[in-house]
Amino acid sequence: MTLKTVGKSIIRVDAYSKVTGKALYPQDIYLDDMLYAKTLRSKVPHANIKIDTREAERQEGVVRIFTHKDVPLNEHGVVLKDHNVFAADKVRQIGAPIAFVVGESEEACINGMNKIKVEYEELPGVFDPLEAMKEGSPKVHGQSNIIYHYKLRCGDIEEGFKNCVAIAENTYTTHMQDHAFLQPEAGISYMEEDGTLVVAVATQYPHYDREEIARTLKLEEEKVKVINTNVGGAFGAREDITIQIHLALAALTLNRPVKVVFGREESFQAHSKRHPMVMKYKTGADKDGYLQAMEAEIVGDSGAYCSWAMNVLRKAGVHATGPYHIPNVKVDSYAVYTNNPFTGAMRGFGATQIPNAAEQQMDILAEKLGISPFEIRQKNIFKTGSKTATGQVLLESVPLDRCLEELVKRYDEFLKLKNVVDETIEEGVL
């Protein structure tokens, strides 16, 4: 079979517009008679708030200040509707949006924003997900901070550990991470002549955005159009709503185009992060180096909002064994609210954190058994026909053993190089 495209180098369709600077991102769109907007955000992680916008509204050039009072249905979110369009009486994280100041210029918006009075009555916050799971901890939403608990049970770990001569047991933690896509959030909204509300943004989910705009503003979906411009990187951080509803509300109310552009700092404050995880692991191998049992408890810090917490922690749980066959497995993974910045989708979606734990467990077991890190992996790695702890039989495309073989070859070369470098450092040359 001759393939027309596969195997050939094709120039991507948008490359020309991007190498010439013609590609439009939302900040590149300027419309006649447009207004600008700035978002006032919470400066504290947990507080009851009272907002007074009266003085701010009187500032020259300020056209309108939107708050929770202007939103027909003040809730949104990709899974749970636990985000507010604007914080109403409570803020749950630093950076939560409180008001949207629309003005004739960016300076006017900033002046207006500085005149908004927010009275914070600070509440005890919770910043450690393990603390947040305890009964007496401050609650972020409702009665419990535990959003989700995923259970994976396969075989009998007690029996499995009985057959082990080597056991690795440790707790691993990973940190929060920002996507830091290069194009900060920006968007522009306007009304078309027939009354259609248009929001042009760089988004991963124009269809979700449209649904959320229509739902929160009580519009028919047919009256809302979301235009996805060029997207300057996303990596998961453009899955949740940031500016979409604010922009829609402003253009709908004022019947003029409204533009908002974030700086880098506001971008960091406004969108999700990668879930930090606490991963408590115990893994055992028998005298021949075959894995017999694994027990893991994984806690993901969801921050102040759910976003994709259950999907991410489910994925972490499903992948908890790493790419290894283990007959007896018990995994509990949890997603937990805290008053930290909210976390959500980011490249890998919960699978990225796991190797930090699972792979270190393999190295510790290899050391205890007196075998090489390669040998323990070669013995236990998934091959075609392997059954995962979730019961999936891998029928095709599992070339991990080949990957390991290649690594073994290159590892020896790496060691030689490493020895040279180490010696050089010892000699004080570097």
Next chain:
Amino acid sequence: MMEIQLIINDINYKVDIDVNMRLIDLLRDKLGLTGTKEGCGEGECGACTIIMDGESVNSCLVMAFQANGSNIITIEGLENNGELDPIQRAYMEEGSVQCGFCIPGLIISTKALLDKHPNPTREEIREGMSGNLCRCTGYNKAIDAAQKAIEYLKEGQNDFKNSW
């Protein structure tokens, strides 16, 4: 308000500016040259890189009045009558472009380097691009593109017609 004169992409401009206006705001907001991007506003990311009197600079760190009398090249100035600059062509062919937001800055940095040093080593190219951040593709493909552009420039190939 003050009036400045400058040349941008071979065109003479006489413009009124606010004294607190940055060069990037003059280019984007006032002159509609939106190919120059703002990624951080503090000289870290290089998305706003332009060439000013032969030197690559972050246009977010230059005040507009400082550009009075200068000669500036932005990404819009590279394409000539539908003919791409060899650097632009190389970036397309090497698959160096994904989201594209860093690309104008990277291409301008590449041009600033090659204008001064037509035959840099790979290490020198890395150094020349070290002021530009990319979050999608990484840097190897951009460096590959620079090396390919060097070849095109040597061969005098400049006939990549715009067929897009």
